[in-house]
Amino acid sequence: xxxxxxxxxxxxxxxxxxxxxxxxxxxxxxxxxxxxxxxxxxxxxxxxxxxxxxxxxxxxxxxxxxxxxxxxxxxxxxxxxxxxxxxxxxxxxxxxxxxxxxxxxxxxxxxxxxxxxxxxxxxxxxxxxxxxxxxxxxxxxxxxxxxxxxxxxxxxxxxxxxxxxxxxxxxxxxxxxxxxxxxxxxxxxxxxxxxxxxxxxxxxxxxxxxxxxxxxxxxxxxxxxxxxxxxxxxxxxxxxxxxxxxxxxxxxxxxxxxxxxxxxxxxxxxxxxxxxxxxxxxxxxxxxxxxxxxxxxxxxxxxxxxx
Amino acid sequence: xxxxxxxxxxxxxxxxxxxxxxxxxxxxxxxxxxxxxxxxxxxxxxxxxxxxxxxxxxxxxxxxxxxxxxxxxxxxxxxxxxxxxxxxxxxxxxxxxxxxxxxxxxxxxxxxxxxxxxxxxxxxxxxxxxxxxxxxxxxxxxxxxxxxxxxxxxxxxxxxxxxxxxxxxxxxx
Numbered sequence: 160x161x162x163x164x165x166x167x168x169x170x171x172x173x174x175x176x177x178x179x180x181x182x183x184x185x186x187x188x189x190x191x192x193x194x195x196x197x198x199x200x201x202x203x204x205x206x207x208x209x210x211x212x213x214x215x216x217x218x219x220x221x222x223x224x225x226x227x228x229x230x231x232x233x234x235x236x237x238x239x240x241x242x243x244x245x246x247x248x249x250x251x252x253x254x255x256x257x258x259x260x261x262x263x264x265x266x267x268x269x270x271x272x273x274x275x276x277x278x279x280x281x282x283x284x285x286x287x288x289x290x291x292x293x294x295x296x297x298x299x300x301x302x303x304x305x306x307x308x309x310x311x312x313x314x315x316x317x318x319x320x321x322x323x324x325x326x327x328x329x330x331x332x333x334x335x336x337x338x339x340x341x342x343x344x345x346x347x348x349x350x351x352x353x354x355x356x357x358x359x360x361x362x363x364x365x366x367x368x369x370x371x372x373x374x375x376x377x378x379x380x381x382x383x384x385x386x387x388x389x390x391x392x393x394x395x396x397x398x399x400x401x402x403x404x405x406x407x408x409x410x411x412x413x414x415x416x417x418x419x420x421x422x423x424x425x426x427x428x429x430x431x432x433x434x435x436x437x438x439x440x441x442x443x444x445x446x447x448x449x450x451x452x453x454x455x456x457x458x459x460x461x462x463x464x465x466x
Numbered sequence: 467x468x469x470x471x472x473x474x475x476x477x478x479x480x481x482x483x484x485x486x487x488x489x490x491x492x493x494x495x496x497x498x499x500x501x502x503x504x505x506x507x508x509x510x511x512x513x514x515x516x517x518x519x520x521x522x523x524x525x526x527x528x529x530x531x532x533x534x535x536x537x538x539x540x541x542x543x544x545x546x547x548x549x550x551x552x553x554x555x556x557x558x559x560x561x562x563x564x565x566x567x568x569x570x571x572x573x574x575x576x577x578x579x580x581x582x583x584x585x586x587x588x589x590x591x592x593x594x595x596x597x598x599x600x601x602x603x604x605x606x607x608x609x610x611x612x613x614x615x616x617x618x619x620x621x622x623x624x625x626x627x628x629x630x631x632x633x634x635x636x637x638x639x
Contacts, residue, residue: 358602
């Protein structure tokens, strides 16, 4: 009896393992059934994600404030001075205002380059259990979004459309380890490949071994054939560190993305690229140092001083 | 008996999957955050018989593969969770050192969480899945383990009661 039970358990285990391997094989061979299954799941899930995003936005803001407590201490001290009613109002409006600000900046960027964009709200950030960096937006094929379209943030490149569903789309962030984009250095026009690392930094591999790069160099997207997946001229980031390892075939560098992926609330999807390459027109302005007024004190001897 | 239990357990896993995708995924938590579905499946595997744990692992793996954030081929999580479920239950089932106290279960779940992620990385490397730099992987691995350590004790009473309700076992803590 015991042997029979063990035999059945083993048989069950073997059947399940074979089924899993069968599923992996089907997916690697690109069978459409699996793709359809995933699309169906996302279609069902997106209303829940929308609802979750709407309900949890104030909570997210609260956690964001707690995370940045040290950096925003002075801001918090100011807020403490305000009355309670104003605080509640501010909390409710904060999210909408932040998104509006992001949207304004994105439209500025898209307008300068002549990109036709569709704006979308982020409704879900992907889990990191699979070591991938993705997010889901609330617009999909019904809004004209297609696979392999460039996704912009207010600062530059945010990612690329990986999958599209009727009312939502999955975005592969530029920080994803599998993400790669052709880049050129503004000014010198040297070209290379930028790869995501799982965080805000990325690695740049130059293609020409005779060229050099320096810290502070700005990187822009080179653009793809027919503007997909990447439109040309999108700001990517700047060189934060140059790796000078002896024996390397071509120079490599660490790049910091302009986009802060953890604060993305609104993004724009480029549905139509520019008619001409915008060149270096989208390079963000360098932050200006505000002049500090100098106080000059002149000491004049008092006429009433004792002799 | 097993079919009845699994058919009752599947909607619960579906609900946990929706919570993971609609609620937990809203937060980009430091260190990679946590997967409530993974913690739930591992907790159930600790409390169940090996063959039940394997089926539960299989079902939860299917849901994890359906997640939009799954970067590997469909079936990768299914295979890992199925084997992990069976292995965890095989090691832990009937061991009173693990079952007798909540700390034992939490410790077992956290360690299993860590090794499941490593198994995902290794199988992903074989299947050609990009997983990022070593530093980022280490951060995510330890970050997710710490989150599992924080979340598991909070969720354990709910998970064990659900398990006891369906499987009529004495594992409620």
